[in-house]
Amino acid sequence: MQEHIKDTTHGGSGAAGRHLVAVLALPGFPPFELGIPSRVFGSAVDDDGEALYEVVVCTSDGAPVPSDSGFALQPAAGPEALAAADTVIVPPTHAMPELARGGPLPPAVAEAIAGIRPGTRLVSICSGSYVLAAAGLLDDRPATTHWNLADEFRRAYPRVRIDEDVLFVDDGDVLTSAGVSAGVDLCLHLIRRDHGVAVTNRAARMCVVPPWRDGGQAQFIDRPVPEPTVATTTATRAWALERLAEPVSLAELAAHARMSLRTFTRRFRDEVGMTPVQWLTAQRLETARHLLESSDLPVDLVAHRSGFGSANSLRQHMRASLGVSPIAYRRTFQPAAPA
Template sequence: MTAFAGDGRHRVAVLARDGVLPFELSIVHRIFGQARTAAGAALYEVVTCAPVPGEIRTDADFTLAVTHGPEALAEAQTVVVPGSAADHQPWDGPLDPPLAAALARIRPGTRIASICTGAFVLAAAGLLAGRRVSTHWRSSARARERFPDVTFDLDVLYTDDDGVLTSAGAAAGIDLCLHVVRTDHGAAVANEVARGTVVPPHREGGQAQYLHRPMPEPRTSSTGRAREWALANLHRPVTLRELAAREATSTRTFTRRFRDEIGTSPGRWLVRQRVERACALLERTDLLIDEIAVAAGFGTAGSMRLHLRAELGVSPSAYRATFRGRDR
């Protein structure tokens, strides 16, 4: 069966595997399917294929009837691999033979992309070695252990490393596909696709703003009183000498014990706590940015802006717009 019509449109093949996530699969069809010329002609042709055509199980309560096989990968100019529920199961061995054989049919020079944990498949096939890539932050520790020859970047929503593209979580697949459209046909076309999908043409920041990363709490602690006092006084300057005094020890001894127990320095811990406090206030209150900066102990909106950009990659107003739905 011929997968593509051969009418000049850019050929995109989406590889559906057992346990495929339907949302990630549909992103590719939705974004590329809307890209059109000024005269209304479709710019992409998208087909779904499988290592073995037939009924494909999804992670939902329905299956997919996929009629195209791996021949579509050999004909495609862009190949996209969405995530699958199977990616969240422990596996250290080689790819299943049909999947490995299917990926081997991709021609040299083909643009290859993954959405979320689809990067695991590309990495296992040796297609990501030495590259900077992204995947979902929840899978990052396992990914780094499983694929030490790949650099996983959690500070971005997607990466584009010389024609090999990867996205973070599922929704970041939208950002990645819009980036491809923008690269191929310019911002005007990509912006029209974004409007049709009712999503931003480009999201500010990276994955960091979506991570919840509380500092670890030790079971036994010789710095607990100091940390409790600091959290009650985040609105004011807190010095190392004051923290050490709460535990009746020298600053040097306190710093050593703190790092042993918490895994970071007191100063770094304070910044993280101030950022957490600021984020909570941005999400849950109507306080002005200047008021939040004072309440979180940054003193000024400018200082808070610098710290949030360093920690999360976004400004306070952008963070509030994302998680509260309005900008102040």
């Protein structure tokens, strides 16, 4: 899935020009998912320690809503927050079973969502995707949801191109996360998209989570637990990360893990959710992004240090994955950087 790089670091609708994030609390919300945006975006600060986002929790009518955990939430705002927001996030609800059958949204929720300004970035966490789908906002788009709900979701919303194997889908102005904690991954991804790797790493450290998780949701789908004596690819992945600047072949990875190519590839996919080559490319892209943001190294040297070998190879991979060239990416996060 192509990631979309867009400068959203200035001119936000919140206080002091901060990017305003409105989180829509619906009846029957699970507290964990509802709290993810406030915790993650609240940890994003600039080099001077200034907050980069303002997060407001709202309801469709401004009234309190019950959680699924025995308490009610008094929101800070009503639907006016959705209308003013730069990003709207919809966590899941466990109190709208009609959505699982493709039924309509409650009128107040439908009206509140209809009041969101065109161009506002829309995000769902876990089964919050049902709300966006019921509003018609995912029609003919790629999206994800909790892996355990994928078949039900397809039946209810056949126009949505659902992919249950990923942690999140970035379709530009509409983004959806997989189940539960994948909402953390998506919020960190948005911070990185807005402000780059350094800010995201700081936020991740404050939240005591990794800034980037390998693989996708497929690695968490229920399957038999391997025997404790079965070898894993963990040590080989650590070995490869120390050699990103060097050519590393699939045969060398398998040899390090002391497995056949077929066994290594199968076990790697089971553990990580992607092929070894896809994983290695993702790690090299992450390294290249960090170097482009944090150094003035020439693009040729960035390509060499991240393992792409040539500037042309790095350009091809960045355009395929991020939609931008290395120079354009650097200018996004280092506006004063030389060409």
